[in-house]
Amino acid sequence: MSNIRNILPKEIDDLSLLKGIANRDNRAILQLYKLHYPYVERMILNNNGSKDQAKDVFQEAVMVLYDKVTGQGFVLESKLKTFLYAVSRRLWLKQLSKKSNNHYSIEQDGLEESLDLNEDLELHEVQEQQFEKMESALRVLGEPCQSILTDFYFRNKSMQDICEKFGYTNTDNTKTQKYKCLQRLKKLFFSGNPHDA
Amino acid sequence: MGKWTLQEFLEKADRYLADELNIEERAEFDRFRVENPLFEEKFQQHQALISDMMQYKRRAEFKQSLNDVLVQNYQSKAVFRRMWNVLRINGVAAAVVAILSSLATLYSTGYFSTIKRTTSDYSALRREVNNVKRNVNAQHTAIKNINNSQSEQPDMHYGATGFLLNKNGYVVTNYHVVNGADSVHLQNRLGESYKADIIYKDMTKDLAILHINDGEFTPSRNIPYSFRRQNLDLGDDIFTIGYPRDEAVYGEGYLSSATGYAGDTLAYQISIPLNPGNSGGPVFDHYGNIIGIISGKQKGIDGAGFAIKTEALMNALKDIPEEVLRGGLELSEKNSMSSLSRTEQIKKLQDFIYIVKVY
Numbered sequence: 001m002s003n004i005r006n007i008l009p010k011e012i013d014d015l016s017l018l019k020g021i022a023n024r025d026n027r028a029i030l031q032l033y034k035l036h037y038p039y040v041e042r043m044i045l046n047n048n049g050s051k052d053q054a055k056d057v058f059q060e061a062v063m064v065l066y067d068k069v070t071g072q073g074f075v076l077e078s079k080l081k082t083f084l085y086a087v088s089r090r091l092w093l094k095q096l097s098k099k100s101n102n103h104y105s106i107e108q109d110g111l112e113e114s115l116d117l118n119e120d121l122e123l124h125e126v127q128e129q130q131f132e133k134m135e136s137a138l139r140v141l142g143e144p145c146q147s148i149l150t151d152f153y154f155r156n157k158s159m160q161d162i163c164e165k166f167g168y169t170n171t172d173n174t175k176t177q178k179y180k181c182l183q184r185l186k187k188l189f190f191s192g193n194p195h196d197a
Numbered sequence: 198m199g200k201w202t203l204q205e206f207l208e209k210a211d212r213y214l215a216d217e218l219n220i221e222e223r224a225e226f227d228r229f230r231v232e233n234p235l236f237e238e239k240f241q242q243h244q245a246l247i248s249d250m251m252q253y254k255r256r257a258e259f260k261q262s263l264n265d266v267l268v269q270n271y272q273s274k275a276v277f278r279r280m281w282n283v284l285r286i287n288g289v290a291a292a293v294v295a296i297l298s299s300l301a302t303l304y305s306t307g308y309f310s311t312i313k314r315t316t317s318d319y320s321a322l323r324r325e326v327n328n329v330k331r332n333v334n335a336q337h338t339a340i341k342n343i344n345n346s347q348s349e350q351p352d353m354h355y356g357a358t359g360f361l362l363n364k365n366g367y368v369v370t371n372y373h374v375v376n377g378a379d380s381v382h383l384q385n386r387l388g389e390s391y392k393a394d395i396i397y398k399d400m401t402k403d404l405a406i407l408h409i410n411d412g413e414f415t416p417s418r419n420i421p422y423s424f425r426r427q428n429l430d431l432g433d434d435i436f437t438i439g440y441p442r443d444e445a446v447y448g449e450g451y452l453s454s455a456t457g458y459a460g461d462t463l464a465y466q467i468s469i470p471l472n473p474g475n476s477g478g479p480v481f482d483h484y485g486n487i488i489g490i491i492s493g494k495q496k497g498i499d500g501a502g503f504a505i506k507t508e509a510l511m512n513a514l515k516d517i518p519e520e521v522l523r524g525g526l527e528l529s530e531k532n533s534m535s536s537l538s539r540t541e542q543i544k545k546l547q548d549f550i551y552i553v554k555v556y
Binding site: 062 | 262267
Protein backbone atom coordinates (compact mmCIF):
# COMPACT_ATOMS: atom_id res chain seq x y z
CA MET A 1 0.00 0.00 0.00
CA SER A 2 1.45 3.38 -0.90
CA ASN A 3 1.98 5.99 1.75
CA ILE A 4 -0.31 8.45 0.08
CA ARG A 5 -3.28 6.19 0.52
CA ASN A 6 -2.54 5.98 4.21
CA ILE A 7 -3.21 9.63 4.71
CA LEU A 8 -6.78 10.00 5.81
CA PRO A 9 -8.67 13.25 6.18
CA LYS A 10 -7.81 14.80 9.50
CA GLU A 11 -11.23 14.80 10.99
CA ILE A 12 -12.64 11.36 10.74
CA ASP A 13 -15.87 10.62 12.46
CA ASP A 14 -16.31 7.76 14.88
CA LEU A 15 -18.84 5.94 12.73
CA SER A 16 -16.62 5.52 9.70
CA LEU A 17 -13.80 4.46 11.99
CA LEU A 18 -16.08 1.82 13.48
CA LYS A 19 -17.06 0.63 10.05
CA GLY A 20 -13.38 0.29 9.24
CA ILE A 21 -12.80 -1.67 12.43
CA ALA A 22 -15.63 -4.06 11.65
CA ASN A 23 -14.15 -4.63 8.19
CA ARG A 24 -10.65 -5.09 9.53
CA ASP A 25 -9.31 -2.08 7.66
CA ASN A 26 -5.69 -1.45 8.61
CA ARG A 27 -5.99 2.27 7.95
CA ALA A 28 -8.86 2.52 10.39
CA ILE A 29 -6.88 0.61 13.00
CA LEU A 30 -3.89 2.88 12.52
CA GLN A 31 -6.12 5.92 12.82
CA LEU A 32 -7.69 4.55 15.97
CA TYR A 33 -4.25 4.06 17.38
CA LYS A 34 -3.03 7.53 16.48
CA LEU A 35 -6.11 9.29 17.78
CA HIS A 36 -6.78 7.45 20.99
CA TYR A 37 -3.68 5.59 22.11
CA PRO A 38 -1.72 8.57 23.52
CA TYR A 39 -4.31 9.23 26.24
CA VAL A 40 -4.30 5.61 27.29
CA GLU A 41 -0.53 5.47 27.32
CA ARG A 42 -0.31 8.55 29.49
CA MET A 43 -2.87 7.17 31.91
CA ILE A 44 -0.96 3.90 32.29
CA LEU A 45 2.47 5.51 32.52
CA ASN A 46 1.11 7.75 35.27
CA ASN A 47 -0.16 4.71 37.12
CA ASN A 48 2.83 2.41 37.51
CA GLY A 49 2.72 0.97 34.02
CA SER A 50 5.21 0.64 31.18
CA LYS A 51 4.82 1.41 27.49
CA ASP A 52 4.58 -2.27 26.65
CA GLN A 53 1.84 -2.73 29.20
CA ALA A 54 0.07 0.30 27.78
CA LYS A 55 0.18 -1.26 24.32
CA ASP A 56 -1.20 -4.55 25.61
CA VAL A 57 -4.01 -2.85 27.45
CA PHE A 58 -4.92 -0.70 24.48
CA GLN A 59 -4.87 -3.72 22.21
CA GLU A 60 -7.29 -5.50 24.49
CA ALA A 61 -9.49 -2.43 24.69
CA VAL A 62 -9.67 -2.42 20.89
CA MET A 63 -10.66 -6.08 21.04
CA VAL A 64 -13.47 -5.15 23.44
CA LEU A 65 -14.54 -2.57 20.92
CA TYR A 66 -14.30 -5.09 18.11
CA ASP A 67 -16.45 -7.60 19.95
CA LYS A 68 -18.98 -4.86 20.63
CA VAL A 69 -19.01 -3.64 17.05
CA THR A 70 -19.34 -7.10 15.55
CA GLY A 71 -21.86 -8.18 18.16
CA GLN A 72 -25.58 -7.97 17.68
CA GLY A 73 -27.49 -4.72 17.98
CA PHE A 74 -24.48 -2.50 18.28
CA VAL A 75 -25.10 1.07 19.36
CA LEU A 76 -22.39 3.55 20.22
CA GLU A 77 -23.56 5.33 23.31
CA SER A 78 -20.51 7.50 23.82
CA LYS A 79 -17.62 9.03 21.99
CA LEU A 80 -15.14 6.46 20.77
CA LYS A 81 -12.36 8.17 22.67
CA THR A 82 -14.29 8.02 25.92
CA PHE A 83 -15.15 4.40 25.36
CA LEU A 84 -11.58 3.26 24.66
CA TYR A 85 -10.22 5.29 27.52
CA ALA A 86 -12.76 3.98 30.00
CA VAL A 87 -12.26 0.36 28.91
CA SER A 88 -8.47 0.69 29.12
CA ARG A 89 -8.82 2.18 32.54
CA ARG A 90 -10.95 -0.70 33.73
CA LEU A 91 -8.59 -3.28 32.27
CA TRP A 92 -5.57 -1.63 33.84
CA LEU A 93 -7.26 -1.41 37.23
CA LYS A 94 -8.02 -5.10 36.98
CA GLN A 95 -4.38 -5.88 36.27
CA LEU A 96 -3.17 -3.70 39.11
CA SER A 97 -5.44 -5.27 41.65
CA LYS A 98 -4.53 -8.74 40.38
CA LYS A 99 -0.88 -7.97 41.12
CA SER A 100 -1.53 -7.14 44.74
CA ASN A 101 -4.47 -7.33 47.04
CA ASN A 102 -4.44 -3.63 47.62
CA HIS A 103 -7.32 -1.74 46.24
CA TYR A 104 -5.97 0.57 43.61
CA SER A 105 -7.58 3.65 42.32
CA ILE A 106 -6.57 5.71 39.36
CA GLU A 107 -6.91 9.39 39.90
CA GLN A 108 -9.74 11.01 38.05
CA ASP A 109 -8.52 13.13 35.20
CA GLY A 110 -11.70 14.38 33.66
CA LEU A 111 -11.44 12.19 30.57
CA GLU A 112 -13.73 9.45 31.74
CA GLU A 113 -17.44 9.63 31.94
CA SER A 114 -19.42 7.18 33.96
CA LEU A 115 -20.08 4.46 31.43
CA ASP A 116 -21.70 1.16 32.03
CA LEU A 117 -19.08 -1.16 30.62
CA ASN A 118 -20.03 -4.34 32.41
CA GLU A 119 -21.99 -5.74 29.52
CA ASP A 120 -19.26 -4.98 26.98
CA LEU A 121 -16.56 -6.45 29.16
CA GLU A 122 -18.62 -9.56 29.79
CA LEU A 123 -19.24 -10.04 26.10
CA HIS A 124 -15.54 -9.63 25.48
CA GLU A 125 -14.69 -12.15 28.15
CA VAL A 126 -17.07 -14.74 26.71
CA GLN A 127 -15.65 -14.18 23.25
CA GLU A 128 -12.13 -14.45 24.57
CA GLN A 129 -12.93 -17.72 26.32
CA GLN A 130 -14.48 -19.18 23.19
CA PHE A 131 -11.49 -17.93 21.26
CA GLU A 132 -9.02 -19.64 23.55
CA LYS A 133 -11.05 -22.82 23.58
CA MET A 134 -11.13 -22.92 19.79
CA GLU A 135 -7.49 -21.98 19.61
CA SER A 136 -6.42 -24.88 21.79
CA ALA A 137 -8.77 -27.26 19.98
CA LEU A 138 -7.32 -26.25 16.62
CA ARG A 139 -3.81 -26.51 17.96
CA VAL A 140 -4.40 -30.07 19.11
CA LEU A 141 -6.14 -30.83 15.84
CA GLY A 142 -2.95 -29.87 13.97
CA GLU A 143 -2.21 -29.93 10.27
CA PRO A 144 -3.43 -30.57 7.64
CA CYS A 145 -6.87 -30.63 9.31
CA GLN A 146 -6.62 -27.03 10.46
CA SER A 147 -5.86 -25.77 6.96
CA ILE A 148 -8.45 -27.95 5.30
CA LEU A 149 -11.23 -26.66 7.54
CA THR A 150 -10.04 -23.05 7.30
CA ASP A 151 -9.84 -23.23 3.53
CA PHE A 152 -13.26 -24.75 3.22
CA TYR A 153 -15.28 -22.76 5.72
CA PHE A 154 -13.43 -19.51 6.08
CA ARG A 155 -11.93 -18.96 2.67
CA ASN A 156 -14.76 -20.63 0.80
CA LYS A 157 -12.41 -22.75 -1.29
CA SER A 158 -13.92 -25.52 -3.35
CA MET A 159 -13.31 -29.19 -2.63
CA GLN A 160 -11.44 -29.34 -5.94
CA ASP A 161 -8.97 -26.64 -4.83
CA ILE A 162 -8.42 -28.29 -1.48
CA CYS A 163 -7.95 -31.66 -3.15
CA GLU A 164 -5.17 -30.25 -5.33
CA LYS A 165 -3.56 -28.21 -2.60
CA PHE A 166 -3.19 -31.14 -0.22
CA GLY A 167 -2.49 -33.72 -2.91
CA TYR A 168 -5.45 -36.06 -2.42
CA THR A 169 -6.28 -38.44 -5.23
CA ASN A 170 -9.88 -37.30 -5.69
CA THR A 171 -12.52 -35.05 -4.18
CA ASP A 172 -14.27 -37.97 -2.50
CA ASN A 173 -11.16 -38.70 -0.51
CA THR A 174 -10.89 -35.03 0.34
CA LYS A 175 -14.48 -34.95 1.51
CA THR A 176 -13.90 -37.94 3.76
CA GLN A 177 -10.77 -36.31 5.11
CA LYS A 178 -12.62 -33.07 5.80
CA TYR A 179 -15.40 -35.00 7.53
CA LYS A 180 -12.92 -36.81 9.76
CA CYS A 181 -11.20 -33.53 10.63
CA LEU A 182 -14.52 -31.98 11.50
CA GLN A 183 -15.51 -34.86 13.75
CA ARG A 184 -12.20 -34.65 15.56
CA LEU A 185 -12.51 -30.91 16.01
CA LYS A 186 -16.02 -31.36 17.34
CA LYS A 187 -14.80 -33.85 19.90
CA LEU A 188 -11.89 -31.61 20.92
CA PHE A 189 -13.93 -28.44 21.10
CA PHE A 190 -16.88 -29.81 22.98
CA SER A 191 -14.94 -32.11 25.26
CA GLY A 192 -14.05 -29.10 27.42
CA ASN A 193 -17.77 -28.49 27.93
CA PRO A 194 -19.65 -31.08 30.01
CA HIS A 195 -23.04 -30.05 28.62
CA ASP A 196 -22.23 -31.21 25.13
CA ALA A 197 -20.29 -34.34 25.94
CA MET B 198 -36.06 -40.63 0.15
CA GLY B 199 -33.02 -42.62 1.14
CA LYS B 200 -31.32 -42.16 4.43
CA TRP B 201 -28.15 -40.16 4.51
CA THR B 202 -25.00 -41.12 6.34
CA LEU B 203 -23.78 -38.58 8.86
CA GLN B 204 -21.09 -37.48 6.44
CA GLU B 205 -23.57 -36.91 3.64
CA PHE B 206 -25.93 -35.19 6.02
CA LEU B 207 -23.25 -32.75 7.18
CA GLU B 208 -22.22 -32.00 3.61
CA LYS B 209 -25.82 -31.14 2.89
CA ALA B 210 -25.86 -29.05 6.05
CA ASP B 211 -22.86 -27.06 4.83
CA ARG B 212 -24.59 -26.33 1.56
CA TYR B 213 -27.82 -25.53 3.41
CA LEU B 214 -26.03 -23.01 5.60
CA ALA B 215 -24.20 -21.52 2.62
CA ASP B 216 -27.56 -21.17 0.88
CA GLU B 217 -26.51 -23.35 -2.04
CA LEU B 218 -29.55 -25.65 -2.05
CA ASN B 219 -32.56 -25.11 -4.29
CA ILE B 220 -36.04 -24.88 -2.83
CA GLU B 221 -36.83 -28.59 -3.17
CA GLU B 222 -33.55 -29.65 -1.60
CA ARG B 223 -34.07 -27.23 1.27
CA ALA B 224 -37.52 -28.58 1.94
CA GLU B 225 -36.21 -32.13 1.84
CA PHE B 226 -33.44 -31.25 4.26
CA ASP B 227 -35.86 -29.51 6.65
CA ARG B 228 -38.23 -32.46 6.53
CA PHE B 229 -35.45 -34.90 7.24
CA ARG B 230 -34.40 -32.94 10.29
CA VAL B 231 -37.90 -32.88 11.68
CA GLU B 232 -38.27 -36.63 11.16
CA ASN B 233 -34.90 -37.43 12.69
CA PRO B 234 -34.42 -35.54 15.95
CA LEU B 235 -31.02 -37.17 16.37
CA PHE B 236 -29.83 -35.57 13.15
CA GLU B 237 -31.42 -32.29 14.13
CA GLU B 238 -29.23 -32.31 17.21
CA LYS B 239 -26.17 -33.03 15.08
CA PHE B 240 -27.17 -30.16 12.84
CA GLN B 241 -27.39 -27.69 15.73
CA GLN B 242 -24.01 -28.79 17.02
CA HIS B 243 -22.49 -28.51 13.56
CA GLN B 244 -23.87 -25.05 13.07
CA ALA B 245 -22.53 -23.89 16.44
CA LEU B 246 -19.10 -25.35 15.76
CA ILE B 247 -18.79 -23.76 12.33
CA SER B 248 -19.95 -20.41 13.61
CA ASP B 249 -17.51 -20.57 16.51
CA MET B 250 -14.75 -21.46 14.13
CA MET B 251 -15.59 -18.57 11.80
CA GLN B 252 -15.75 -16.19 14.74
CA TYR B 253 -12.39 -17.47 15.93
CA LYS B 254 -10.85 -16.90 12.53
CA ARG B 255 -12.29 -13.40 12.24
CA ARG B 256 -10.99 -12.42 15.65
CA ALA B 257 -7.62 -14.03 14.98
CA GLU B 258 -7.25 -12.06 11.76
CA PHE B 259 -8.30 -8.87 13.44
CA LYS B 260 -5.81 -9.42 16.23
CA GLN B 261 -3.17 -10.02 13.60
CA SER B 262 -4.02 -6.75 11.85
CA LEU B 263 -3.93 -4.91 15.13
CA ASN B 264 -0.54 -6.35 15.85
CA ASP B 265 0.76 -5.51 12.39
CA VAL B 266 -0.32 -1.91 12.73
CA LEU B 267 1.42 -1.60 16.08
CA VAL B 268 4.60 -3.13 14.70
CA GLN B 269 4.56 -0.76 11.74
CA ASN B 270 4.13 2.10 14.13
CA TYR B 271 7.23 1.03 15.99
CA GLN B 272 9.18 0.92 12.77
CA SER B 273 8.19 4.41 11.69
CA LYS B 274 9.35 5.66 15.06
CA ALA B 275 12.67 3.92 14.54
CA VAL B 276 13.17 5.62 11.19
CA PHE B 277 12.43 8.94 12.75
CA ARG B 278 14.93 8.32 15.49
CA ARG B 279 17.59 7.32 12.98
CA MET B 280 17.16 10.58 11.08
CA TRP B 281 17.48 12.49 14.27
CA ASN B 282 20.70 10.67 15.02
CA VAL B 283 22.13 11.71 11.66
CA LEU B 284 21.33 15.34 12.38
CA ARG B 285 22.97 15.06 15.74
CA ILE B 286 26.19 13.59 14.45
CA ASN B 287 28.13 16.89 14.24
CA GLY B 288 27.30 17.71 17.80
CA VAL B 289 28.28 14.20 18.77
CA ALA B 290 31.68 14.55 17.10
CA ALA B 291 32.41 17.68 19.12
CA ALA B 292 31.30 15.99 22.32
CA VAL B 293 33.47 12.96 21.58
CA VAL B 294 36.58 15.13 21.26
CA ALA B 295 35.81 16.80 24.55
CA ILE B 296 35.16 13.52 26.33
CA LEU B 297 38.28 11.89 24.90
CA SER B 298 40.52 14.67 26.08
CA SER B 299 39.09 14.60 29.58
CA LEU B 300 39.39 10.81 29.67
CA ALA B 301 43.01 11.09 28.60
CA THR B 302 43.68 13.49 31.45
CA LEU B 303 41.98 11.24 33.95
CA TYR B 304 43.89 8.23 32.66
CA SER B 305 47.24 9.98 32.85
CA THR B 306 46.58 10.97 36.45
CA GLY B 307 45.87 7.36 37.38
CA TYR B 308 42.23 7.98 38.17
CA PHE B 309 40.98 4.75 36.60
CA SER B 310 43.31 2.39 38.40
CA THR B 311 41.85 3.65 41.67
CA ILE B 312 38.32 3.32 40.38
CA LYS B 313 38.88 -0.25 39.32
CA ARG B 314 40.28 -1.18 42.66
CA THR B 315 37.43 0.37 44.56
CA THR B 316 34.55 -0.74 42.39
CA SER B 317 35.33 -4.41 41.81
CA ASP B 318 32.65 -6.14 43.82
CA TYR B 319 33.98 -9.65 43.42
CA SER B 320 35.82 -10.97 46.39
CA ALA B 321 37.92 -14.07 46.36
CA LEU B 322 37.53 -16.07 49.49
CA ARG B 323 40.99 -16.93 50.68
CA ARG B 324 41.51 -16.31 54.30
CA GLU B 325 44.06 -13.57 54.86
CA VAL B 326 45.69 -13.78 58.15
CA ASN B 327 45.73 -10.33 59.54
CA ASN B 328 48.82 -8.48 58.45
CA VAL B 329 49.29 -6.50 61.63
CA LYS B 330 48.84 -9.54 63.79
CA ARG B 331 51.31 -11.42 61.69
CA ASN B 332 53.91 -8.70 62.02
CA VAL B 333 53.46 -8.58 65.77
CA ASN B 334 53.80 -12.34 66.00
CA ALA B 335 56.90 -12.21 63.89
CA GLN B 336 58.37 -9.73 66.27
CA HIS B 337 57.45 -11.88 69.23
CA THR B 338 59.15 -14.91 67.81
CA ALA B 339 62.12 -12.83 66.82
CA ILE B 340 62.44 -11.62 70.38
CA LYS B 341 61.92 -15.11 71.78
CA ASN B 342 64.54 -16.59 69.53
CA ILE B 343 66.92 -13.73 69.91
CA ASN B 344 69.34 -15.97 71.71
CA ASN B 345 69.11 -19.09 69.62
CA SER B 346 69.70 -18.85 65.95
CA GLN B 347 67.28 -21.66 65.17
CA SER B 348 64.74 -20.52 62.61
CA GLU B 349 61.06 -21.24 63.16
CA GLN B 350 58.42 -22.29 60.70
CA PRO B 351 57.36 -19.31 58.62
CA ASP B 352 53.89 -18.01 59.34
CA MET B 353 50.92 -18.92 57.26
CA HIS B 354 49.86 -16.24 54.81
CA TYR B 355 46.65 -17.62 53.46
CA GLY B 356 44.24 -20.39 54.28
CA ALA B 357 41.75 -21.96 51.96
CA THR B 358 40.24 -25.28 51.03
CA GLY B 359 41.17 -27.97 48.53
CA PHE B 360 40.07 -31.52 47.83
CA LEU B 361 41.44 -34.69 46.31
CA LEU B 362 40.75 -35.39 42.68
CA ASN B 363 41.83 -39.02 42.75
CA LYS B 364 43.81 -41.43 44.84
CA ASN B 365 47.10 -40.51 43.17
CA GLY B 366 47.35 -37.42 45.32
CA TYR B 367 46.11 -34.68 43.02
CA VAL B 368 44.32 -31.84 44.75
CA VAL B 369 42.43 -28.94 43.24
CA THR B 370 42.05 -25.46 44.66
CA ASN B 371 41.80 -21.90 43.33
CA TYR B 372 44.49 -20.06 41.44
CA HIS B 373 44.05 -17.02 43.67
CA VAL B 374 44.80 -19.15 46.70
CA VAL B 375 48.22 -20.35 45.62
CA ASN B 376 49.23 -17.44 43.46
CA GLY B 377 52.55 -16.10 44.64
CA ALA B 378 53.01 -18.90 47.16
CA ASP B 379 56.44 -19.86 48.46
CA SER B 380 55.19 -23.22 49.58
CA VAL B 381 51.87 -24.96 49.98
CA HIS B 382 50.86 -27.42 52.68
CA LEU B 383 47.70 -29.45 52.93
CA GLN B 384 46.32 -30.39 56.28
CA ASN B 385 43.62 -32.96 56.82
CA ARG B 386 41.07 -32.92 59.59
CA LEU B 387 43.28 -35.04 61.81
CA GLY B 388 45.93 -32.34 61.73
CA GLU B 389 48.33 -34.27 59.52
CA SER B 390 50.10 -31.93 57.16
CA TYR B 391 51.55 -32.77 53.78
CA LYS B 392 53.69 -30.70 51.49
CA ALA B 393 52.26 -30.16 48.05
CA ASP B 394 53.67 -28.94 44.75
CA ILE B 395 51.79 -26.70 42.39
CA ILE B 396 51.84 -28.53 39.08
CA TYR B 397 49.39 -26.38 37.14
CA LYS B 398 47.87 -22.93 37.43
CA ASP B 399 45.17 -21.38 35.28
CA MET B 400 44.47 -17.76 36.04
CA THR B 401 41.48 -17.33 33.76
CA LYS B 402 39.65 -20.34 35.15
CA ASP B 403 40.93 -19.54 38.66
CA LEU B 404 42.05 -23.12 39.14
CA ALA B 405 45.23 -24.66 40.46
CA ILE B 406 46.17 -28.33 40.58
CA LEU B 407 48.45 -29.47 43.35
CA HIS B 408 50.16 -32.78 43.91
CA ILE B 409 50.93 -34.11 47.35
CA ASN B 410 54.65 -34.63 47.43
CA ASP B 411 55.12 -36.27 50.76
CA GLY B 412 56.33 -39.72 51.73
CA GLU B 413 53.88 -39.87 54.59
CA PHE B 414 50.89 -39.49 52.38
CA THR B 415 49.38 -42.87 51.68
CA PRO B 416 46.95 -42.94 48.79
CA SER B 417 45.05 -45.73 50.47
CA ARG B 418 41.37 -45.60 49.79
CA ASN B 419 39.26 -44.84 46.79
CA ILE B 420 37.63 -41.45 46.58
CA PRO B 421 33.96 -41.74 47.60
CA TYR B 422 32.64 -39.02 45.28
CA SER B 423 32.49 -38.69 41.51
CA PHE B 424 32.37 -35.65 39.26
CA ARG B 425 29.14 -34.60 37.66
CA ARG B 426 29.64 -33.07 34.23
CA GLN B 427 26.05 -32.21 33.31
CA ASN B 428 24.75 -28.85 34.43
CA LEU B 429 22.60 -28.73 37.49
CA ASP B 430 19.11 -27.24 37.51
CA LEU B 431 18.17 -24.09 39.33
CA GLY B 432 17.03 -24.79 42.83
CA ASP B 433 18.86 -28.11 43.21
CA ASP B 434 20.13 -28.42 46.72
CA ILE B 435 23.87 -28.45 47.18
CA PHE B 436 26.34 -28.50 50.05
CA THR B 437 29.94 -27.80 50.73
CA ILE B 438 32.60 -28.42 53.33
CA GLY B 439 35.34 -25.90 53.75
CA TYR B 440 37.82 -24.40 56.14
CA PRO B 441 36.91 -20.80 56.85
CA ARG B 442 38.51 -21.58 60.21
CA ASP B 443 40.73 -24.39 61.36
CA GLU B 444 37.77 -26.72 61.78
CA ALA B 445 35.76 -28.07 58.89
CA VAL B 446 32.54 -26.14 58.35
CA TYR B 447 29.52 -27.56 56.61
CA GLY B 448 27.24 -25.32 54.57
CA GLU B 449 24.22 -26.08 52.49
CA GLY B 450 22.13 -24.11 50.04
CA TYR B 451 20.87 -24.23 46.51
CA LEU B 452 21.92 -23.46 42.99
CA SER B 453 20.60 -19.96 42.32
CA SER B 454 21.78 -19.24 38.77
CA ALA B 455 23.25 -21.17 35.87
CA THR B 456 25.93 -18.56 35.27
CA GLY B 457 28.52 -16.98 37.51
CA TYR B 458 29.84 -13.50 38.11
CA ALA B 459 29.05 -11.15 35.23
CA GLY B 460 27.45 -13.91 33.18
CA ASP B 461 30.39 -16.34 33.33
CA THR B 462 29.06 -19.53 31.73
CA LEU B 463 31.75 -21.70 33.26
CA ALA B 464 30.49 -20.94 36.75
CA TYR B 465 27.34 -21.20 38.83
CA GLN B 466 25.85 -18.77 41.23
CA ILE B 467 25.13 -20.54 44.45
CA SER B 468 23.39 -19.55 47.59
CA ILE B 469 25.43 -20.95 50.45
CA PRO B 470 26.91 -19.07 53.38
CA LEU B 471 30.51 -18.47 52.29
CA ASN B 472 33.38 -16.93 54.18
CA PRO B 473 37.03 -16.28 53.47
CA GLY B 474 38.65 -19.69 53.56
CA ASN B 475 35.90 -21.42 51.62
CA SER B 476 37.77 -20.80 48.36
CA GLY B 477 38.67 -24.03 46.60
CA GLY B 478 36.08 -26.02 48.49
CA PRO B 479 34.06 -28.68 46.68
CA VAL B 480 30.37 -28.13 45.91
CA PHE B 481 28.36 -31.35 46.04
CA ASP B 482 24.93 -32.08 44.70
CA HIS B 483 22.31 -33.95 46.67
CA TYR B 484 23.91 -37.32 45.89
CA GLY B 485 27.43 -36.31 46.76
CA ASN B 486 28.69 -35.76 43.24
CA ILE B 487 31.05 -32.84 42.81
CA ILE B 488 29.46 -30.15 40.68
CA GLY B 489 31.88 -27.29 41.19
CA ILE B 490 34.60 -25.52 43.11
CA ILE B 491 33.89 -22.47 45.23
CA SER B 492 35.75 -19.42 43.98
CA GLY B 493 34.31 -16.27 45.45
CA LYS B 494 31.29 -14.17 46.17
CA GLN B 495 29.88 -10.82 45.22
CA LYS B 496 30.34 -8.04 47.68
CA GLY B 497 27.28 -6.32 48.96
CA ILE B 498 24.88 -8.95 47.67
CA ASP B 499 23.56 -11.54 50.04
CA GLY B 500 23.91 -15.14 49.10
CA ALA B 501 25.64 -14.52 45.78
CA GLY B 502 28.45 -17.03 45.90
CA PHE B 503 30.16 -18.43 42.83
CA ALA B 504 31.43 -21.86 41.99
CA ILE B 505 33.50 -22.93 39.00
CA LYS B 506 31.73 -25.68 37.08
CA THR B 507 33.17 -29.18 36.86
CA GLU B 508 33.33 -28.64 33.12
CA ALA B 509 35.99 -25.93 33.59
CA LEU B 510 37.94 -28.31 35.80
CA MET B 511 37.84 -30.98 33.07
CA ASN B 512 39.14 -28.45 30.56
CA ALA B 513 41.93 -27.43 32.90
CA LEU B 514 42.92 -31.07 33.47
CA LYS B 515 43.21 -31.59 29.73
CA ASP B 516 45.56 -28.62 29.50
CA ILE B 517 48.09 -30.00 31.97
CA PRO B 518 51.27 -31.00 30.12
CA GLU B 519 52.13 -34.72 30.35
CA GLU B 520 55.64 -34.18 31.67
CA VAL B 521 54.54 -32.60 34.94
CA LEU B 522 52.21 -35.46 35.79
CA ARG B 523 53.19 -37.96 38.45
CA GLY B 524 50.71 -40.72 37.98
CA GLY B 525 47.34 -40.98 36.38
CA LEU B 526 44.97 -38.03 36.44
CA GLU B 527 41.80 -40.04 35.89
CA LEU B 528 39.00 -38.69 38.03
CA SER B 529 37.14 -40.97 40.31
CA GLU B 530 34.00 -42.12 38.54
CA LYS B 531 32.27 -44.02 41.27
CA ASN B 532 30.05 -42.39 43.81
CA SER B 533 29.64 -44.61 46.83
CA MET B 534 27.53 -42.13 48.79
CA SER B 535 24.47 -41.54 46.70
CA SER B 536 22.12 -43.47 48.94
CA LEU B 537 23.58 -42.32 52.24
CA SER B 538 22.11 -39.74 54.55
CA ARG B 539 23.78 -36.35 54.59
CA THR B 540 25.63 -36.92 57.85
CA GLU B 541 26.96 -40.25 56.58
CA GLN B 542 28.02 -38.59 53.35
CA ILE B 543 29.92 -35.94 55.26
CA LYS B 544 31.66 -38.51 57.45
CA LYS B 545 32.85 -40.33 54.36
CA LEU B 546 34.06 -37.40 52.37
CA GLN B 547 35.61 -35.08 54.91
CA ASP B 548 38.86 -37.06 54.92
CA PHE B 549 39.40 -35.95 51.34
CA ILE B 550 39.06 -32.24 51.92
CA TYR B 551 42.09 -30.31 53.10
CA ILE B 552 43.02 -26.96 54.50
CA VAL B 553 45.34 -25.39 51.99
CA LYS B 554 48.00 -23.44 53.84
CA VAL B 555 49.98 -21.06 51.78
CA TYR B 556 53.27 -19.64 53.01
